Amino acid sequence: MTSKSKWLSAPYVLWSVVFIIIPLGMIFYYGLTDKTGAFTLENITAIMTAEHRKALWLSLLLSLISTLICFLLAYPLAMILANMKVSQHSFIILIFILPMWMNFLLRTLAWQTLLEKSGVINSVLTFLHLPNINIINTPYAIVLGMVYNFLPFMVLPLYNALSKIDENVINAARDLGAGSVHTFFRIILPLSVPGIISGITMVFVPALTTFVISTLLGGSKILLIGNVIEQEFTQASNWHLGSGLSIVLMIFIILNMIASAVFDKDGEGGIL
């Protein structure tokens, strides 16, 4: 790299330092000290209290379920898209990306209105003399919100990976005697692993850390780890505990990243 082109990276370096490195340093500082400024691991070990453990466990469970549902919904769709001609699929991709352009908070609020006990969906169901659904303020509503919000992040990397598979590689498998099921499990699925890993990361990580979806669709009764951390910062004003729990959450995210790096050696599926 020449000294001239090094200068081009200056804004990015400045950005990273101010908005990534320094805040990260502050989180570690707060997380590893108590109110007097003395070093302590108490904020980290606080995750072991029953209340926090329960929140973390629920967060992991709901994120995993949401990721799985996203995967099962997205894979067939991505396959259909990858097999379409460019002129046909760009419209469908647009439909999928369109909601992403609208504010995430707004979309989640919309679901709140739709799902309310006397909300839009139940009004229609009542009108049709069908039983009402009462999933607002339950984990089901949270999973629904997660799937709805994060599905495009699963579709795009999967589509990306699947459309890269040479049609003749699939033809070759058929030519060598493989039926369509065998071709799928031995050829298409393994070749799309980079996209799968990337999609899982892009759904699992934001789902694990969300507090907006759980606040709006889960009511105040269901606490995810994201909500606990948020409350430590905003209501309890205990930045030390909030930071400590953040570090614990970060460990899970880093584990996920390591897993992605191991599986996706070529960095092919990543769209980040």
Added chain:
Amino acid sequence: MSKELVYLENISKSFDGQMVLDELNLKIHENEFVTLLGPSGCGKTTTLRILGGFTSPDTGRVFFDGQDITNLSPNKRQLNTVFQKYALFTHMTIAENIAFGLKIKKKSKSYINDKIKYALKLVNLEGYENRMPDSLSGGQQQRIAIARAIVNEPKLLLLDEPLGALDLKLRQEMQYELIRMKNELGITFVYVTHDQEEALTMSDTIVVMNQGYIQQIGSPEAIYNEPENAFVADFIGDSNIIPAIMIEDRLVNILDTRFACVDTGFGHNKPVDVVIRPEDVELVEPSEGTIQGVVTHLIFKGVHYEMEVMANGFEWLVHSTTMFPVGKQVGLRVDPFNIQIMNKPESEDEEATAIDI
């Protein structure tokens, strides 16, 4: 001739309203090396894909070994394909790639291992079992693709421009390899290419195609020496294609000069095209030539000199080992049996093209 293996009957195919194959009929015999030759878009790859089962024809039927296989899916056909750009399974080792078809056929482990060894030996890549496809060069990957296909002992091997991505030297080597393999294995090859030299080198039979029609089927010698129309003459090798009038049997008027020839049956005073290969034009002293001209261009090509001679308003392409400098007056002479008479093109696809591939 040996037994008929494949019969394509009245095959038509169009994509988005564009006719790619029009009522194509083709027979392929056992143990034959057949090359489908033509420019891009002539329908040769579509023909191969219909044979492999990857594309179904709009009309017509495909017979294999006497059975109608038109609607049979690719995995049920007793043939294998070597794809353009190899199409190896990049997530599997070389051995796993080669074993793919055999595992599906539920062959025993020892049988599969023997076959892998045998196939790698055949393509001169012994010891590559545990390598990944990406770590191999293009030529090696192509040979693995061939090995992967032939271990299944197909009756028919389809090859879709398999040497297209290789450099000249490697391509020539692979041509000999393929001929050797064909003779060793005794299977029928159907080979698609746009490279006329490749076709002439390897084939028993060449099928020249253009715009969805078969232009000529014949041995390499027949295709080269007796092209049936201007397209074939122009596509295979260099040629002088000159409008002429067939005065009577064995006498043709080319550029207002009478030439003796050997063709008969064209009628009297009929407009025709004649093909004269550049190496068949003899340059002699002006007094000894049938017609006279002036050398206008001269290029040294290694094996021979390439010259252009302006004579009677036509620029003749001449290949000769004797050099005549630009501006020199020369006489041109052609042996009667080197003059090939063709009917005038009846349709666009039979015309000579300007494309040189």
